[in-house]
Amino acid sequence: MTTAEFIAACFWPFVVIAVLILLKVRNTDVSWFVAWPVVAIGIIYAILLIFYDKSSMIAVNDVHIGGVVLGLAIVCHRLLVLDLQGSLKDKMKALGVMILGIVLGSGLAWITGRMLYLDYFSPRLVIEGRVDKPRTSGGRRTNYLVDIGGRTMKVTTPLYERLEKFRPMVRVEVGRGSDYVYDIEYLAN
Structure with missing residues (x-):
């Protein structure tokens, strides 16, 4: 296993552990001491993934998994943050942004998820x-x-x-x- 493969393989376990740690310490006095290293490592991972995305198959699959996660996050965010306050024009604008976010997020999740499905669950x-x-x-x-x-x-x-x-x-x-x-x-x- 090369260094690039090791870094790519550690990405998603790091994300899960970082989210669990940040959820655990979110309202305590040590949250700043924990959040800064987690954010710094996350930024380093993102930069490495941008520059070395084709360095190994693990990194390529990380990008596809990231597309699925990002697409689903966009859909969930658009569904949860619907603000129908104000005039009719504001309500229609908010509804249009929500529909656009759902369509784009669903499309991203579908395209990258389909690639992963065909790569791993159909014969090569x-x-x-x-x-x-x-x-x-x-x-x-x-x-x-x-x-x-x-x-x-x-x-x-x-x-x-x-x-x-x-x-x-x-x-x-x-x-x-x-x-x-x-x-x-x-x-x-």
Whole structure:
């Protein structure tokens, strides 16, 4: 396990523990002493996830899980914070913001949740062939792509570096939702 994989694997357990700790000490005198390190570590994790989101499959899945959590949080927030005070215009504006938040949050949760579901609960696509055309796509958010057996798929940064250099014969298992390579077996050339 690399350092990037370890940091990515520790992200969601840290979030759960941090939330439980903050809920426990929220109205005590020690809340400031606990909240500052939790917030600082959370910010560090968020920055690392932004810069190293394609460093391992754990980090890629963390981003997808984060999309589901964020989408559901947006929906819950919009449902719980509905302020129908004031004039009819204010009420309609609040109702429109609520509906927009629910639609956007539901869409985000659906898209990322569907990717996770298809990656983990449907059979993976098995492809065998020589690595061909390693390339990057996208501007600011680079995707690492390779062609294997005539099909384009996404790979993580370390795997891309190995495949770009050697271009071996491989057998890969590809997630059906995200099109990422989950498992790779190198074959004799």
